[in-house]
Amino acid sequence: MTELMQTVSAALERRGFQVIHAKDRAEAARKVLALIPEGASIGVGGSVTVRETGVADVLLQRGHAVHWHWFDVEPKADIFPGAARSDVYLCSANAVTRDGQLVNIDGTGNRVAAMIHGPRAVIAIVGANKLVDGGYPQALARIKRDACPPNARRLNMSTPCALTDKCDAANCEHGFCNVISIQEHPTGKRPYTVVLVEEALGY
Numbered sequence: 001m002t003e004l005m006q007t008v009s010a011a012l013e014r015r016g017f018q019v020i021h022a023k024d025r026a027e028a029a030r031k032v033l034a035l036i037p038e039g040a041s042i043g044v045g046g047s048v049t050v051r052e053t054g055v056a057d058v059l060l061q062r063g064h065a066v067h068w069h070w071f072d073v074e075p076k077a078d079i080f081p082g083a084a085r086s087d088v089y090l091c092s093a094n095a096v097t098r099d100g101q102l103v104n105i106d107g108t109g110n111r112v113a114a115m116i117h118g119p120r121a122v123i124a125i126v127g128a129n130k131l132v133d134g135g136y137p138q139a140l141a142r143i144k145r146d147a148c149p150p151n152a153r154r155l156n157m158s159t160p161c162a163l164t165d166k167c168d169a170a171n172c173e174h175g176f177c178n179v180i181s182i183q184e185h186p187t188g189k190r191p192y193t194v195v196l197v198e199e200a201l202g203y
């Protein structure tokens with residue numbers, strides 16, 4: 001494990017997050033699945049990381065109610081309310097600072113809202129590529145540089161970052177940088193687990 005990951009891990013624990021370590025996505029998936037009680041309802045935020053672990057697919061196969069707008073298994077109108085009331089919310093984070101802040105940018109806001117309030121427990125799976133050796137400015141720079149351009153292209157958006165790999169917020173009329181959140185501590189006294197994975201996951 002890198003020095004940065006060790007430092008981030010200790011900082012997250014000081015802030016009240018439960019931290020689990022995994023060498024790769026397969027180990028992360030096993031450990032996440034072991035945390036989820038039988039019959040628990042699941043909410044999932046838009047997350048390439050979660051998709052790459054395959055956890056949501058396994059939970060669906062096991063018969064859990066999985067509320068995810070990337071699945072086509074329930075009426076669209078039910079998905080966000082179901083996720084917001086779920087027993088366990090699965091997500092990642094766009095960046096984690098050296099001193100353990102979770103930093104996210106969201107377009108619709110459903111993901112950051114559920115990370116902050118609603119579901120009874122949160123599990124955030126975070127690849128090594130999401131850790132920044134700095135604070136909020138470095139986290140924001142990482143998100144704008146490494147997350148927003150591929151996310152915009154994934155969504156077939158014509159934002160400046162999608163076209164040039166650079167943020168140009170002044171000329172971005174229909175982007176998705178609508179909410180920026182900095183989570184300092186778990187909220188609502190609910191279990192909040194961060195799974196730190198020693199490989200790159202998502203973006």
Ligand code: SF4
Nearest residue numbers: 148161167172175177
């Ligand atoms: S503000 Fe617009 S251009 Fe900048 S990162 Fe966000 S979506 Fe991309």
